[in-house]
Amino acid sequence: MKTIIIGAVAAGAKAAMKLKRLLPESEITIYTQDTHVSYSSCGLPYFIKGDFDDFNYLLVKSPEEFEKDGIKVFLKHRVDKIQPQYNKVLVSDLDGKTSFLDTYDNLIIATGARPYIPHIANMNLKNVFVLRRIEDGINVKDAVKRSKRAVIIGSGYIGMELLEAIASNDVHVDIIEKMPNIMPNMDEDVSNLIKEELESIAQGRFEFHTGENVIEFRGDCDSVKQVVTENGKIIDTDMIVIAAGVVPNVEIAKDAGIKIGVTGAIQVDKFMRTNIKNIYACGDCAEKTMMITETPVYIPLGSYASKEGRCAAINASGQVDGFYGILGSTVTRCFDLTISMTGLTTKKALEIGKNPVSTVITKSDRVGYMPEVDNITLKLIADKSSGQLLGAQAVGSKYADKKINSLTSALTAKMTVSEFLNNDNTYSPPYSTTVDLLYNAALKLKDQIE
Amino acid sequence: MKTIIIGAVAAGAKAAMKLKRLLPESEITIYTQDTHVSYSSCGLPYFIKGDFDDFNYLLVKSPEEFEKDGIKVFLKHRVDKIQPQYNKVLVSDLDGKTSFLDTYDNLIIATGARPYIPHIANMNLKNVFVLRRIEDGINVKDAVKRSKRAVIIGSGYIGMELLEAIASNDVHVDIIEKMPNIMPNMDEDVSNLIKEELESIAQGRFEFHTGENVIEFRGDCDSVKQVVTENGKIIDTDMIVIAAGVVPNVEIAKDAGIKIGVTGAIQVDKFMRTNIKNIYACGDCAEKTMMITETPVYIPLGSYASKEGRCAAINASGQVDGFYGILGSTVTRCFDLTISMTGLTTKKALEIGKNPVSTVITKSDRVGYMPEVDNITLKLIADKSSGQLLGAQAVGSKYADKKINSLTSALTAKMTVSEFLNNDNTYSPPYSTTVDLLYNAALKLKDQIE
Numbered sequence: 018m019k020t021i022i023i024g025a026v027a028a029g030a031k032a033a034m035k036l037k038r039l040l041p042e043s044e045i046t047i048y049t050q051d052t053h054v055s056y057s058s059c060g061l062p063y064f065i066k067g068d069f070d071d072f073n074y075l076l077v078k079s080p081e082e083f084e085k086d087g088i089k090v091f092l093k094h095r096v097d098k099i100q101p102q103y104n105k106v107l108v109s110d111l112d113g114k115t116s117f118l119d120t121y122d123n124l125i126i127a128t129g130a131r132p133y134i135p136h137i138a139n140m141n142l143k144n145v146f147v148l149r150r151i152e153d154g155i156n157v158k159d160a161v162k163r164s165k166r167a168v169i170i171g172s173g174y175i176g177m178e179l180l181e182a183i184a185s186n187d188v189h190v191d192i193i194e195k196m197p198n199i200m201p202n203m204d205e206d207v208s209n210l211i212k213e214e215l216e217s218i219a220q221g222r223f224e225f226h227t228g229e230n231v232i233e234f235r236g237d238c239d240s241v242k243q244v245v246t247e248n249g250k251i252i253d254t255d256m257i258v259i260a261a262g263v264v265p266n267v268e269i270a271k272d273a274g275i276k277i278g279v280t281g282a283i284q285v286d287k288f289m290r291t292n293i294k295n296i297y298a299c300g301d302c303a304e305k306t307m308m309i310t311e312t313p314v315y316i317p318l319g320s321y322a323s324k325e326g327r328c329a330a331i332n333a334s335g336q337v338d339g340f341y342g343i344l345g346s347t348v349t350r351c352f353d354l355t356i357s358m359t360g361l362t363t364k365k366a367l368e369i370g371k372n373p374v375s376t377v378i379t380k381s382d383r384v385g386y387m388p389e390v391d392n393i394t395l396k397l398i399a400d401k402s403s404g405q406l407l408g409a410q411a412v413g414s415k416y417a418d419k420k421i422n423s424l425t426s427a428l429t430a431k432m433t434v435s436e437f438l439n440n441d442n443t444y445s446p447p448y449s450t451t452v453d454l455l456y457n458a459a460l461k462l463k464d465q466i467e
Numbered sequence: 468m469k470t471i472i473i474g475a476v477a478a479g480a481k482a483a484m485k486l487k488r489l490l491p492e493s494e495i496t497i498y499t500q501d502t503h504v505s506y507s508s509c510g511l512p513y514f515i516k517g518d519f520d521d522f523n524y525l526l527v528k529s530p531e532e533f534e535k536d537g538i539k540v541f542l543k544h545r546v547d548k549i550q551p552q553y554n555k556v557l558v559s560d561l562d563g564k565t566s567f568l569d570t571y572d573n574l575i576i577a578t579g580a581r582p583y584i585p586h587i588a589n590m591n592l593k594n595v596f597v598l599r600r601i602e603d604g605i606n607v608k609d610a611v612k613r614s615k616r617a618v619i620i621g622s623g624y625i626g627m628e629l630l631e632a633i634a635s636n637d638v639h640v641d642i643i644e645k646m647p648n649i650m651p652n653m654d655e656d657v658s659n660l661i662k663e664e665l666e667s668i669a670q671g672r673f674e675f676h677t678g679e680n681v682i683e684f685r686g687d688c689d690s691v692k693q694v695v696t697e698n699g700k701i702i703d704t705d706m707i708v709i710a711a712g713v714v715p716n717v718e719i720a721k722d723a724g725i726k727i728g729v730t731g732a733i734q735v736d737k738f739m740r741t742n743i744k745n746i747y748a749c750g751d752c753a754e755k756t757m758m759i760t761e762t763p764v765y766i767p768l769g770s771y772a773s774k775e776g777r778c779a780a781i782n783a784s785g786q787v788d789g790f791y792g793i794l795g796s797t798v799t800r801c802f803d804l805t806i807s808m809t810g811l812t813t814k815k816a817l818e819i820g821k822n823p824v825s826t827v828i829t830k831s832d833r834v835g836y837m838p839e840v841d842n843i844t845l846k847l848i849a850d851k852s853s854g855q856l857l858g859a860q861a862v863g864s865k866y867a868d869k870k871i872n873s874l875t876s877a878l879t880a881k882m883t884v885s886e887f888l889n890n891d892n893t894y895s896p897p898y899s900t901t902v903d904l905l906y907n908a909a910l911k912l913k914d915q916i917e
Contacts, residue, residue, distance in 0.1 A: 027901070057834065057836075057896070057901065059834075059894070059895060059896055059901070060834060060836060060896050063836070063837060063896055063897070068836070068837060068838050069836050069838075074835070074836035075836070174895075178895075308889065308891070318894065319894065319901050320891075320892075320894040320901055320902070320903070323901055323902055324902075324906075341889045342889070342891075343891050344891040345891075346891045346892060346893040346894075347893055347894075347895070348893035348894065348895050348898045348899075349895060350895065350897045350898070355898075357893050359891070359893065384507065384509075384510060385524070386507075386510055386513070386514075386518070386519045386524035386525065387513060387518060388518050388519075416869075418869070418893050418898050419866075419868070419869045419872055421893055422869055422872065422873045422892050422893055423872045423873060423875065423876060424876070425873065425876075425890050425891055425892055425893075426873060426874070426875075426876040426877035426880065426882065426887065426890045427876035427879075427880070429877075429882075429886070429887075429889050429890050429891065430876065430877070430880035430882060430886070432876065432879075432880060436879070436880070437876065437879075439758065439791045439792070439879050440875050440876045440879050441758070441770075441792075441793050441794040441795075441796045441809070441875055441879065442770075442796060442872050442875055443796040443797055443798035443807050443809065443868050443871055443872055443875075444509070444768065444769065444770040444796075444797075444798065445509060445624075445628075445797070445798050445799060445800065446507070446509055446510050446513055447513070447800045448798045448800070448805075448868050449798075451477070451507065451509070451769050451770055451773055452770070452773055452774075453770070456774075
């Protein structure tokens with residue numbers, strides 16, 4: 018049996034390793050356009066910041082190690098076409114400029130996603146970057162060393178992590194967000210709180226520009242020097258990182274007749290199967306299911322990629338394993354602020370026709386008399402009619418994500434607010450308050466349930 | 468309507484405040500033998516350590532504040548007898564040495580617990596302490612300042628917190644545990660790991676003596692100077708703290724015909740009602756229900772006391788609220804080591820006839836390339852036949868309790884290991900590993916389920 022895997026960052030790499038363990042005798046070939054495999058792109062902001070300076074720390078497993086395990090790896094090889102009727106793929110060697118056909122029994126598509134690039138004039142100027150691959154990280158880190166001012170376009174979690182990374186290197190950062198609020202995936206009240214908290218520690222090191230749409234870059238000797246927004250704002254800069262979200266790489270799948278879901282990513286079932294037999298998709302190119310609503314969503318995260326790659330491999334091997342969906346649980350650090358969420362926001366819940374009620378509570382993260390005590394603000398959301406917990410957002414101390422991770426299994430179990438009130442979290446003064454913030458929030462929310 | 472509340476540390480104080488909010492016109496009287504009300508005894512180790520030096524930080528609400536809210540507080544008043552047939556209590560004024568009767572419509576027993584004192588010769592020597600009330604904390608803190616060597620009897624979580632508190636003041640600590648393992652509520656493998664970890668940082672500052680039963684104190688000019696164990700071990704010391712667990716204060720309840728449960732604490736239903744109408748019990752004097760097994764247990768913790776006090780007040784007021792039980796979730800800090808658990812240990816699961824399987828995994832608490840990365844060891848336990856999660860123990864970095872608190876709602880929801888594998892925890896490099904320790908453990912445990 019031969020399996021071809023397209024892409025090898027998180028999902029593809031995991032699929033290859035798992036499949037080799039399950040079927041040691043089977044043939045596995047990886048094709049990737051990238052020059053690296055199996056790396057942690059989530060670590061790039063910390064590499065840029067200078068938490069470590071050797072990018073090799075980001076590499077989980079080298080092509081040589083894959084080869085040693087009996088997995089063939091073709092770097093800088095692009096799959097141009099999938100021919101499901103012949104079980105073949107057409108591959109281009111990007112260096113040699115040659116093409117060839119290869120045959121599979123199982124095909125695992127793990128083509129990932131690419132940065133979304135908005136329409137901006139003079140995009141080809143120097144010192145304009147995206148952040149996705151190892152090379153991007155090296156280039157941005159290098160540019161930071163040469164720069165006094167940087168612009169980040171987009172204030173999602175990568176934008177916010179880059180803000181910390183770049184501003185910590187004494188480079189002034191202007192962060193530009195098209196939407197009226199930073200971190201637009203979060204609810205406006207939480208987003209406003211994040212902005213206030215960060216502005217209170219900015220001390221001139223960075224500035225947010227919300228509701229600003231970048232339409233033009235202006236340069237000087239080929240290098241970018243200014244950013245111009247639709248409202249006529251002109252911001253001077255030495256470098257730009259575009260962090261405006263990602264687009265799933267689905268083109269070759271679509272051309273081959275593989276069904277694309279409503280979110281624009283490849284539609285898969287819980288066994289990571291596409292609509293075509295023996296073709297699986299996993300990772301950032303694949304659609305996910307939001308567990309709370311059982312509806313398709315596109316939230317591409319490294320932790321999902323790894324689990325989906327594992328699941329695709331098990332099913333491709335002939336065994337059965339299911340990946341039942343996600344909650345969109347995330348955590349982001351921006352300086353000393355932890356920003357974490359899970360499940361639906363109020364905004365999202367309204368969009369899909371739920372009747373959300375919510376409560377927002379701020380409380381100390383530990384008992385007030387303990388040293389270095391800090392605050393956490395929690396927004397807890399439930400459905401007014403059923404009482405089912407829908408989601409939560411937390412902002413504050415480095416323990417803020419603990420509150421969110423206490424809620425994830427409650428959301429997975431589709432608990433109501435009343436059921437969650439029975440939850441027994443740990444307590445002692447260095448770790449939490451006697452009455453937990455989660456309990457306070459659930460108690461307050463319960464009063465709003467019908 | 469008049470409610471008498473006996474005791475006012477956590478449960479009693481909470482019950483009084485909640486009841487006053489629900490029924491502002493009702494009469495509420497608190498009787499307590501203590502000289503303080505509404506305080507955080509959990510904070511005493513940190514007061515002794517010197518994290519703060521004013522014991523007033525431990526006082527949540529003063530008797531004067533209660534009085535201002537219309538709640539009568541009688542300090543140093545002991546309830547000697549409950550007369551359910553007359554709805555009366557017999558009260559002694561400990562200062563005035565007088566007694567009187569008072570009448571109630573509702574009685575809330577929140578008499579708490581007292582330290583368990585083992586049979587040891589010469590217990591009356593000076594510088595022998597327990598740790599329960601504010602005065603105890605003041606006395607121990609004072610003795611630490613005068614001492615070079617201290618002995619702690621008992622290595623439960625208070626013993627371990629005292630170890631950090633006292634040793635951090637440059638006082639050598641010998642900690643003596645009767646059982647073969649420290650923290651005997653935990654499984655032996657986890658307990659051994661804790662001992663190893665702590666011994667590796669001891670540097671002569673403290674020493675564990677397990678399997679040693681103290682039978683005698685020896686003194687010099689009335690002051691304790693030596694501890695003698697059954698095995699003949701003699702340990703020099705300037706002070707002793709007995710932290711050998713607690714005993715619920717149930718005597719007056721028992722005398723009044725209130726039913727005592729199998730655990731020795733007052734039996735209550737989920738509305739905190741005793742077997743006698745209009746008499747409620749809550750906090751450390753009351754039995755709890757282990758949610759996983761629906762069986763009675765005696766695990767007295769401040770966080771339960773507060774919830775139970777609230778529940779007793781709501782039901783006493785005529786409204787309805789249930790407290791459905793506990794998981795025994797705890798967290799303890801000993802120096803830089805976090806020790807946390809929830810649910811059943813393997814030992815406990817075997818005792819009650821379950822068929823437990825478990826897995827122990829050690830993993831870094833964050834991605835390996837992040838600064839100050841540390842380890843967490845997790846033991847995850849499930850029932851072999853049903854696959855139901857039974858409990859977990861975690862030891863390691865300051866984020867170890869995050870893993871336990873991710874499991875608590877899974878245990879509350881009676882999730883199986885397979886169901887828990889769908890859980891979606893947050894990930895980014897400063898907070899966790901791409902594949903979460905919980906997921907690794909659940910995956911490994913799943914293979915052992917029938």
